Amino acid sequence: MPLITRFIASQLSTLPQLPKVDLSGRVYIVTGANCGIGxxxxxxxxxFRPGKIILACRNFQAGEQARxxxxxxxxxxxxxxxxxxxxxxxxVKAFAKRCHTSLGRLDGVxxxxxxxGAAYQxxxxxxxxxxxxxxxxPIYLALLLVPLLRKTLQQDISAKKxxxxxxxxxxxxxxxxxxxxSPTKFFDPEHPLAxxxxxxxxxxxxxxxESKLVEHSLVRHLIGVVPDLVITSTxxxxxxxxxxxxxxxxxxAARAIGRSSEVGARSISHAILLLYKSVNYYADCKPYRxxxxxxxxxxxxxxxxxxxxxxxxxxxxxxxxxxxxxxLTS
Ligand SMILES: NC(=O)c1ccc[n+]([C@@H]2O[C@H](COP(=O)([O-])OP(=O)(O)OC[C@H]3O[C@@H](n4cnc5c(N)ncnc54)[C@H](OP(=O)(O)O)[C@@H]3O)[C@@H](O)[C@H]2O)c1
Numbered sequence: 001m002p003l004i005t006r007f008i009a010s011q012l013s014t015l016p017q018l019p020k021v022d023l024s025g026r027v028y029i030v031t032g033a034n035c036g037i038g039x040x041x042x043x044x045x046x047x048f049r050p051g052k053i054i055l056a057c058r059n060f061q062a063g064e065q066a067r068x069x070x071x072x073x074x075x076x077x078x079x080x081x082x083x084x085x086x087x088x089x090x091x092v093k094a095f096a097k098r099c100h101t102s103l104g105r106l107d108g109v110x111x112x113x114x115x116x117g118a119a120y121q122x123x124x125x126x127x128x129x130x131x132x133x134x135x136x137x138p139i140y141l142a143l144l145l146v147p148l149l150r151k152t153l154q155q156d157i158s159a160k161k162x163x164x165x166x167x168x169x170x171x172x173x174x175x176x177x178x179x180x181x182s183p184t185k186f187f188d189p190e191h192p193l194a195x196x197x198x199x200x201x202x203x204x205x206x207x208x209x210e211s212k213l214v215e216h217s218l219v220r221h222l223i224g225v226v227p228d229l230v231i232t233s234t235x236x237x238x239x240x241x242x243x244x245x246x247x248x249x250x251x252x253a254a255r256a257i258g259r260s261s262e263v264g265a266r267s268i269s270h271a272i273l274l275l276y277k278s279v280n281y282y283a284d285c286k287p288y289r290x291x292x293x294x295x296x297x298x299x300x301x302x303x304x305x306x307x308x309x310x311x312x313x314x315x316x317x318x319x320x321x322x323x324x325x326x327x328l329t330s
Pocket of ligand 1: 031032033034035036037038057058059062084085086087112113114115133174175176177235236237238239240241242243244
């Protein structure tokens with residue numbers, strides 16, 4: 001079925017309501033939680049009484065506004081706003097350090113924050129900003145948090161805590177099926193990161209799609225090296241959110257046919273509540289086969305392996321010892 005037909009069928013499908021699950025004592029992080037899909041993920045979790053939810057936001061004030069809004073509906077939920085800027089590895093590192101020192105456990109991370117194409121911009125770490133925010137930093141943060149997620153699993157096993165589903169700590173990425181639409185002909189399988197970071201390699205119109213494809217490629221590798229946690233990429237569908245704040249046809253289309261943020265968040269929340277093993281992709285509240293033939297061809301595989309290796313080298317340089325701590329040797 002062509003992409004457009006699958007897209008329309010998906011947008012028109014009715015997604016299931018979330019099941020009732022007891023999350024008491026469990027601790028969650030939602031990145032990009034101050035608006036759009038992230039805020040709705042938080043709203044989905046709150047009625048199930050989790051022990052704590054961290055709203056991980058780059059704009060602290062916007063996070064506090066979201067927190068106040070949620071507390072008006074559910075005054076006794078423990079919600080904190082912690083600052084993190086995915087355009088800065090130093091910020092990601094500081095956030096992860098705070099998690100390790102302040103949280104006794106971590107049951108799930110909704111790795112949701114993301115941005116649309118902007119004018120070409122390089123971060124303080126030397127990477128093209130959309131690539132860093134949408135792909136590199138979410139994986140970096142995931143790897144930094146793996147030891148805490150594993151510790152939580154071990155605690156529950158030692159305490160013989162009954163695990164619903166069974167409930168294994170998880171990292172759920174908000175990716176996008178738009179990755180199927182990404183051009184791949186400009187990707188350099190030999191030097192993926194250098195090409196993505198270069199000004200010559202940057203096209204504003206397609207960078208978002210490319211960033212979601214390379215994010216998904218990294219998530220697939222992450223699943224391979226962290227088999228004991230639940231990890232997946234999810235797609236919320238086409239959702240009317242501030243992501244399209246720059247206006248243009250996409251904003252108009254989102255307003256006209258986009259899902260509400262609540263419906264868009266359902267696949268992600270569904271995975272947070274119910275998924276019991278890693279799957280490459282999850283959309284419309286069920287496993288989904290992403291159709292990107294290029295990823296399975298020689299040059300796509302080479303790109304994927306090299307991009308993974310280059311990214312790990314960047315993370316290890318930023319946090320020496322990270323790979324060993326996450327149980328990875330290369
Ligand atoms: N809307 C869609 O149709 C759609 C479709 C597929 C996938 N997605 C994905 O869904 C996720 C959520 O997007 P959304 O649609 O809910 O858009 P949104 O309302 O714009 O939310 C994006 C969130 O990410 C945060 N963010 C952006 N850059 C950041 C940075 N450098 N550091 C930390 N946080 C940052 C934003 O913070 P600020 O408020 O401070 O900007 C905001 O909280 C994104 O990953 C997006 O790619 C969306």
